[in-house]
Amino acid sequence: MTGLGRPAYDPGMPAPVPPPPLKRLPPSAWTVLVWCASTLFTLLTTVRLPGETEPGRWPAAQLYRWDGLTMTVLSTALAVYGARLLGRRPLGGLAALIVAAIGETSTLGVGELPMAQYLTVMVGLYFVAAARPRRTSAAALALAVGTLAVFIAVRLLRGWAVGMSAELAVALVTVIAWLLGHSAHQAREHARRMNERSAAQAVTAERLRIAREMHDTVAHSIGIVALQAGAAARVAATQPEAAREAMRAVEATGRETLAGLRRMLVALRAADAGEPGAGDRAAAEGAEAGVAGLDDVDRLAAATTSAGVRVEVRRLGEPRRLPPDVDLSAFRIIQESVTNVVRHSGAPSCLVTVDYGEDVLALEVTDDGRGHGTATDTGFGLAGMRERVALLHGEFSAAPRPEGGFRVAARLPVPAEAS
Structure with a gap:
């Protein structure tokens, strides 16, 4: 079947929404951008800006000596390397950013790690806390804050001047950055657990729906069995051939019903065991209750045509009686499409x-519309159709057509005893 290799899009589900602008760049790109911005800010502080009587900081070795320029270039290269390393080795990447910040600070002639130079470390710490487990993010926080403590201790032991108040402010903002990242991580985990719970509830709801439909099918079959058996009992003495014919119908109906139940139970057990193709469910079907089948397709087409969309039904092959579960699932697929x-x-x-094939029932619904969907309250869509086809061990595809419009196709195997 065509379209099996392409990603299927459900016209009954909301159109894909692009991520917010701030999420379109990876963390490594944001980290590098923050480094460039902080370096530019440091350079601007050495220039007398409008409204100032003098620069915020007098130029140090960073601007007018070769060793200062060299250290700035090396620190920038190390910051870029650390930003790229954050995704694979978060602690190693954060350590590289810290070394880059210390290296750039060494050319400024100051007694602390300034906020501008440590801002890149804070951003890296935020991304680590947001994406990694708590143990890793806690180690990253200890590394970032511990570096500040070691930096101050070394300067105190050597008797150098220390900007203690400025360094405490840097430490405080570092902890705040970690808290924000940790909060984002918790929010993401909560959303994931809620999605898993919703998916599990949808699976249960869909299976209950299928179970109710199977109950209706079995009840219908048992009713036929009861009627045929009663008729056979009444004419057994006077019309033995008619009684035998009624009992043959009872046998055929019973075998057919048992076969359908067996296929359904085997498929549901396979889904519980986690076998591939058992089907994930996103929502329960909101279609009408009751036993339906392909005999109702013409009624569905007439009702839809009267609603303003002309439905043409084309049957290929020789129509015949199908197992109840196959007949019902085929109608539901056509109905939702x-x-x-x-x-x-x-x-x-x-x-x-x-298309009534020898051992397979092929269904296809095509249109020449827009080929994409909008937000909807439907509860079935591709997920429900795929679940039904998977439970019957069939094949399913749904995708836009190259010439325009959309195509839904399914192939349902028909047991040999029903052919």
Whole structure:
């Protein structure tokens, strides 16, 4: 089937939303941008800006000596390397950013690690805390704050001047950056757990829906069995051939119902065991209750046509009686596909093709609409159709057509005893 290799898009689900502008750049790019901005800010402090009587800081070796310029270049290269290393080895990348900050500070002739030079470390610490487990983020915080403590201790032991108040402010902002990142990490984990819970609830709801439909199917079959058995009992003495025919119908109906139940139970157990293709569920089906089948497709087409979207039904092969579970799932797939055409495609018509093969039932619903969807309250969509097809061990595809519009296709195997 065409379209199996392409990512399927569900017209019944919201259109993809691009990420916010601040999330379109990776953490490494933001870290490098912050380093460049802080370096530029440091250079601007050596220039008398409008409204100032003198520069905020007099130029040190960073601007007018070769060793200062060399250290600035090396520190920048180390900062870029550390930013790229954050994703693979967060502690190593943060350590590189700290060394780069110390290296650039050494050319300024100051008694502390200034806020501007340590800002890149704070940004790196935020990304580590936001993306890594708490143990790793706590080690990163200890590394960042511990470096400040060691820097102050070394200067005190050597009897050098120390900007204690400025360094305490840097330490405080560093802790705040870690807290913000840790909070973002917790929020992401909470959202992930809520999504997993919603997915689990959707799986349960869908299986309950399928179970109710199977109950209706079995109840319908048992009703037929009861009627045929009663008829056989009444004519057993006077019309033995008619009684035998009724009992053969009872046997066929019973075997068919048991086969459908067996296929359903095996598929559900496979899904519980985590077998590939068992199907993930995103929502429960909101279709009408009751036993339905391919015999109702014409009624569905007529109702949809009266609503303004012409539905053409084309049948190929020789129509025949199908197992109840296959018949019901085929109708539900066509029903949801046609519903999506009406709600989201904008197409004036669609084509429904039902192909009765020897051992497979092929379904196809195509339209020439926009080929994309909008936000909707539908609860079925591709996820539900794929779940039904997977439970019957079939094949499913859904994707925009190259010539325009959208195509949903499914192949449902038909057991040999039903062929």
